[in-house]
Structure formats: C-alpha cells, structure tokens
Amino acid sequence: MPPINLLIKPASGLCNMKCDYCFYCDETKKREQETYGLMDDRTLKNVIRKSILYAQGACTIAFQGGEPTLCGLDFYKKVTAYVEQYNKNHIRIQYALQTNGYDITQEWCDFFVKNNFLIGISIDGPGDIHDRYRHNSSGNGSYERVMETVRLFDRYHVEYNILTVVHKQTAKRITEIYHLYKKMGFGYLQFINCLDPLYEPRGQQEYSLLPEDYGNFMIQLFALWYQDFKKGEQPYIRHLDNYISMLCGYLPESCDQRGVCGIQNVVEADGSVYPCDFYVLDSYRLGNLNTDSMQKIQEERERLGFIRHSYNHSDNCMNCKWHKICRGGCFRNRDGETDNYFCEGYKMFFEACYDRMKEIAEHTEQKG
Secondary structure (H helix, E strand, O other): OOOEEEEEOOOOOOOOEEEOOOHHHHHHOOOOOOOOOOOOHHHHHHHHHHHHHHOOOEEEEEEOOOOHHHHOHHHHHHHHHHHHHHOOOOOEEEEEEEEOOOOOOHHHHHHHHHOOEEEEEEOOOOHHHHHHHEEEOOOOEOHHHHHHHHHHHHHHOOOEEEEEEEOHHHHHOHHHHHHHHHHHOOOEEEEEEOOOOOOOOOOOOOOOOOHHHHHHHHHHHHHHHHHHHHOOOOOEEHHHHHHHHHHOOOOOOOHHHOOOOOOOEEEOOOOEEEOOHHHOOHHHOOEEOOOOOHHHHHHHHHHHOHHHHHOOOOHHHHOOOOHHHHOOOOHHHOOOOOOOOOHHHHHHHHHHHHHHHHHHHHHHHHHO
C-alpha cells in the first residue's frame, strides 16, 4: 500500500469565473456528462474513508476545480472531520487547495490556517494581463478582487503560492511580472503552460503559447532568477528548482519534469476516479469510490496502461542531447509518441541556460 495522492474536484467544472483558457472547461465539454454538480456527503465520506484506509505513510488531499470553494466552508469542515475519524493508522495528511481567490473571506483564512492548508491562488501578472482572460461570471475583470484575497492571506498568515498561467501575453511580459511579484513579496511561484483545447490544432487561440514564445519566456525568467540567486534573494520557482534538483541527482517532484506520468487519483464530484487532471474523460475513467475499492481502481489503472503509454518517447526525443534534463516533458504535450509540442522552446532554453543551471547545482551540492 503506497502513499496516496488525491486531487478532488468537489464542484466538478462549476466556477464563479469564466477564464478564456480554462483547460478543464474544455475537458468537461468533451465527455458525455459535462458537470457532476457538487460532491454530496456520501461521496465525500467514501472518498476519504477508502483512500485513507488504503494509504500507507501519507495521504495528500488536494482540491481543485472548477472552483472548489463553491462547495462552501462546511464541506471542508466535514473533510477534516472525516480524516480525523478514519485516520486510524495515523498516517501523515497534507492538505492543499487551488483557488481563483474570488470569494475568499476571513472565515476561509481562519480555517486554512487552523488546518494547515497550502493554498495556490491564480494570478496572471498585473491587472491588464490578468483581466484579459480571467473574467468574473459577468465578464468583467477579477484582478482587484483577487488582490483583496492576497491581502487577506497576508493579514491572517495563510500559507500560499502564486500560480501563473504562461500564455502569449504573460510570456511576453515576464520581466515586468517577475519584478511585480518580487515587489509584492511573493516567494513561492508556479508557472504553468497554457494548454490549447484537447485534440484540436495547436496555436489557433488568441492566448495560445507558441514554442518560441515559451523558449524566450524561460530564458528571460531564468536570467532574472539567476541574478537573484547570485544575491541570495531568489524566489522558489517550482520548475526551475526542480531542474536544479535533477542536476543534483534527485527525482523531480513535478510529474511533467519526470517525462513519465505518476500515480494520481483525480476524483470528480460523483466519486469517479481518473489517472490525470488532463484526462478526466469518459474513456479514462478508472472506477468510482462509491462502488469500487481503491485496490480495484489501481488494478484498472494498470489494465488501462496509462502510465505505460507515457513511457513512449519518439526516437528523436530519446536521442536529443537534452533528454537527460528535459525527459520529454508532459505526456499531454506529446500527443502520444510525437515530440513535445514545446520541444523547440525547451531546446532554446537549455542551450542558453544549462551551464548556469549546472553552476547553481554545483554550488548547492557544495553547501551540502
């Protein structure tokens, strides 16, 4: 029995915002039932009970959407109560929640702090970029409301990190964004590539991130981060820190940087389980925690071969000089056995920055 990672979507694809590039909205439209509504008490209890009793050592329970706070604070109080009830083996529990930050109150902050929730909050740089694609339900900008939430987090000492979607506009203005985040005191950053609609031609949307855009973005971001590293002032940037860890001989914790998929349990609001957040589709359904055991779901994962398929890399990828650090990237961006869509961007980045990354890794190892 291994540790268990849960990514629960308790509000399915429901959201109080309408972001133009939302990958999950796109996914839900590509399955027979678009939304499963809000998770009911019976399903929540089964998800928590079966997962915790199956897990060994640790269980990570993360919530995403849609917008997971739509379930209300009482839902999360039940989460912690059920965890306490069923954690008979005293395994380590870690909570996380990804939010757009639109409807957070002091009561939410108090709960997050009390129960040690790590919060991810989505912000796309300054207001004009953020509001271009991240609209509220009325179609208006959301930046000012989200920044109020950030100030609440700071006031009540909520542990949080910033998640920024890298699309065409954020990529072009990463220098401005980096300095803005530094001024705001954001010390923990994630930059996530914007995804084009699944199974559709890439690069056709206004927000589409092109490979060259991504390469230039990475080069500029690393240069800024490297300057701050030399001064001992660099923020934690998830994928850059993972690259340094890899060069120090460690396995990256980010699955897209491993080049193969990990064991994930993405749970929809009806209790159905899927192997990846990017493939919450009917054909990838592994079972349902209302009717199936966690063991049966893992057996279905093996039968489906989702992880095995992620080991398929093209010959061109395997023979690339940068494969040892790139590893082919996320399966979603490889479309099966083809090269990663962002391949040319990765090459640009590694050609420009690899030597300095090695320098940082050697410095890190010397420090012990």
